[in-house]
Amino acid sequence: MTSTSADHLTVEISGHVAVVELNRPPSNFLSLELISSLADTYDRLDADPDVRAIVLAAAGKHFCAGADFGGDGLSQLASAADLYGEAVRIFEAATPVVAAVQGGAIGGGLGLALSADFRVAGPGTRFAANFTQLGFHPGFGITATLPPLVGQQRAAELMYTGERLPGPRAHEIGLADELVADAEIRSAATAFAARIAAAAPLAVVAVRATLRRGLADRVRAATAVEAREQARLRQTEDFREGVAAYGERRPAQFQGR
Template sequence: MKTAYGDHITVELSDHVATVVFDRPPNNHVSVELMRDLADALEALDRDQDCRAIVLASNGKPFCAGADLVSSDGIGGSGMQGIAPLYDQAVRLFSTAKPIVAAVQGAAVGAGLGLALVADFRVAAPEARFSANFVKLGFHPGFGLTHTLPRLIGHQRASLMFLTGRRVKAEEALSWGLVDQVSPLEDLRSAARTLAAEIAENAPLAVAATRKTLRGELAAAVRAQTGHEHEQQSILRATEDFAEGVRAVQERRPGRFMGR
């Protein structure tokens, strides 16, 4: 039986593994409401003793195209007012207790990459792409990525992703440790579920305690980092380069930045 959270999230639990699917076509852009509903779902699973591990997946071609900073009806349409509440929900996601395996079928971009890093593990299809492309918008990274990405793949490779904005393919992401397994697209969710089931077959209290030790003060670190990120984003949003970055994305061309 499926349980719905808001308009875009469903949860199905069987054999101690919950599959949480978000579906916000066409690009699965994050929003405050979507992240709030997702946090509600994960927190409910934390309270469910029958759930021992979670698969986080999405429908559609991209896993998550991040925050829509371009469209007037996207999160960028409200200026910076929509960003801080989004980061509050990000902290809630990082605060949940059950192990999460993300099934990444396509692009995980910007905040979508940040969302993928909420998970403990990532199983990716060959079609998956990972990008922290903020500088191509004239913007600063967010969603706690300046903490979570270096923590996962090291400072040097994280810097390469942040400062170039390049897309990293699944096989390269696997060699970097950004991805834990690559599986054919048609088998992706099954592979993610198999990994989640391998976790779920173990003693749940021991798994929870070990995960808590390994993650340490991750949620608190994300909260502190998103505060700094929001400050820098607020400064950069007022620049001509950001306006040019938005135009460039809309027109599907490289930005012509002037450094002001």
């Protein structure tokens, strides 16, 4: 087993499986530095012939709670276009990824979970494209990645309402590929990745490239629109109310302006 670490990530390689752990607990909020580090890590693992599959996991309570709308975190939204540019690099990586999704995969955290080939969840997992509940537009390529996975109508419902989807329901509609006990999420994801790694690696990479052909380009086009709409909606009263309500843990009172 080999192990490396960075400010935001740790990487452990055992056999042909690399476990990449987001290390900004408890919520693993998105940042440009985190996504850039993740993209760099994927590039390095792609170049390692011994690594045949990746488990994307997270330390702490949540897989990724999206953007930090509290304190100084809100200012980081100004770099959304830069963050999405780095996110596209994640979709361009060649090695298969299984996401071990514990706790919340919320907002951009859902987008990060959707960048993986497969998702393992538990009863305590929650998925949500909660952007409209903040007066905001979905980002991280969700408008391109969610509809093919769960269907256009289901994706529209999830994005329009912003409602949270528990792990069992996510498994029913195909958003989660495996549902296991919460305590077994990472081990099950690692076993899933090991099954992939046991197949012929050149063939797996070729099949993946065929199945995901054009995906990075679609995400690039989607995030360009998403970032533009986010910048526009960020100037509205509804967005300010949504963020205030989120911080105060109360229902938002949107006025459509």
